[in-house]
Amino acid sequence: MGICTLIVNPSSGGEKATGYLDLMRTRLSEMFEEVTVKKTEKQGDAEKFAQEAANHGHDAVFCMGGDGTVNETINGLAVAGKSVSFGFIPLGTVNDLARAIGIPLDPEQAISMLSEAALVVLDIGKVNDRYFVSNVAAGAIPEAVEGVSAEEKTKYGPLAYFIEGGKALAKQTMHRFRITVDGETFTQESPLILIALTNSIASFESFMPQAKVDDGKMRMVVFKEFNLLDSLKLLPQLIRGEIKNSDAVIYKSFKHATIAVEDGENLITNVDGDEGPAFPLEIEILPSFIKVYGPAAT
Numbered sequence: 571m572g573i574c575t576l577i578v579n580p581s582s583g584g585e586k587a588t589g590y591l592d593l594m595r596t597r598l599s600e601m602f603e604e605v606t607v608k609k610t611e612k613q614g615d616a617e618k619f620a621q622e623a624a625n626h627g628h629d630a631v632f633c634m635g636g637d638g639t640v641n642e643t644i645n646g647l648a649v650a651g652k653s654v655s656f657g658f659i660p661l662g663t664v665n666d667l668a669r670a671i672g673i674p675l676d677p678e679q680a681i682s683m684l685s686e687a688a689l690v691v692l693d694i695g696k697v698n699d700r701y702f703v704s705n706v707a708a709g710a711i712p713e714a715v716e717g718v719s720a721e722e723k724t725k726y727g728p729l730a731y732f733i734e735g736g737k738a739l740a741k742q743t744m745h746r747f748r749i750t751v752d753g754e755t756f757t758q759e760s761p762l763i764l765i766a767l768t769n770s771i772a773s774f775e776s777f778m779p780q781a782k783v784d785d786g787k788m789r790m791v792v793f794k795e796f797n798l799l800d801s802l803k804l805l806p807q808l809i810r811g812e813i814k815n816s817d818a819v820i821y822k823s824f825k826h827a828t829i830a831v832e833d834g835e836n837l838i839t840n841v842d843g844d845e846g847p848a849f850p851l852e853i854e855i856l857p858s859f860i861k862v863y864g865p866a867a868t
């Protein structure tokens with residue numbers, strides 16, 4: 571039956587984690603001979619615990635938390651480089667990877683799904699020296715979104731990101747980027763560049779309907795200069811999942827890219843919802859990198 575580690579972020583999702591811990595431990599002890607539970611106290615703990623579990627020969631590592639905890643756990647497993655299965659119970663506000671794989675957003679349902687789960691193959695991405703599972707965002711909007719506080723997230727949920735993002739958009743702050751996508755180079759002024767591994771970005775599941783979790787590709791959307799009319803046209807395209815056909819963006823499907831800021835600003839990036847590495851960025855896909863406990867195909 572094997573052994574596993576369960577990493578729990580007690581602060582995730584308005585401190586819901588502890589309430590589900592016993593239920594999860596019981597479920598895992600039906601699936602594994604031995605379950606080691608580790609609680610995070612600060613940033614970096616989930617990554618460290620995942621790496622240690624992989625290096626100690628654990629067969630699977632699970633985590634309970636938001637996208638930040640999922641990202642850290644994946645980073646720990648990727649750095650260890652061992653073949654370890656991964657599972658998670660979504661407890662955050664956004665939960666993009668859960669949405670992409672079809673893991674129930676209700677923690678109790680996600681826990682009960684585990685007994686009939688299948689191992690689903692998942693691509694992951696690498697941006698400079700960090701790994702990611704959902705998305706990378708760069709530009710004036712992610713810069714603004716970084717300022718969303720934990721209180722705002724609890725109060726408004728994913729809407730908090732849209733409010734801050736909308737304010738940055740209204741200010742029309744642009745940066746000039748030099749982008750190379752699979753060997754093709756271009757420059758573009760943009761308020762926002764999004765790189766998506768899966769369909770769901772910032773809880774918006776119809777953003778990139780064509781993106782599958784194991785298709786070996788990423789998608790880049792470079793937004794052009796916006797005026798009100800453009801954004802009115804863009805909104806229905808976004809809702810219908812047709813952003814790739816919009817005149818308001820440059821859309822690329824790719825495996826490797828580099829992005830530099832030409833106007834010399836020290837822009838920050840956002841990776842899976844948390845602050846990511848500084849520019850210039852090198853982004854690549856690691857196809858079929860890990861197996862994740864997800865819903866069995868019907």
Ligand SMILES: Nc1ncnc2c1ncn2[C@@H]1O[C@H](COP(=O)(O)OP(=O)(O)OP(=O)(O)O)[C@@H](O)[C@H]1O
Nearest residue numbers: 581582583610611612613635636638639662663664
């Ligand atoms: N015991 C703890 N107390 C406070 N913060 C913690 C603790 N353990 C980890 N953290 C922090 O929590 C962050 C991750 O939170 P996570 O993204 O999992 O949940 P969330 O913020 O509720 O979800 P979301 O990102 O979807 O809003 C980590 O970056 C880490 O810094």
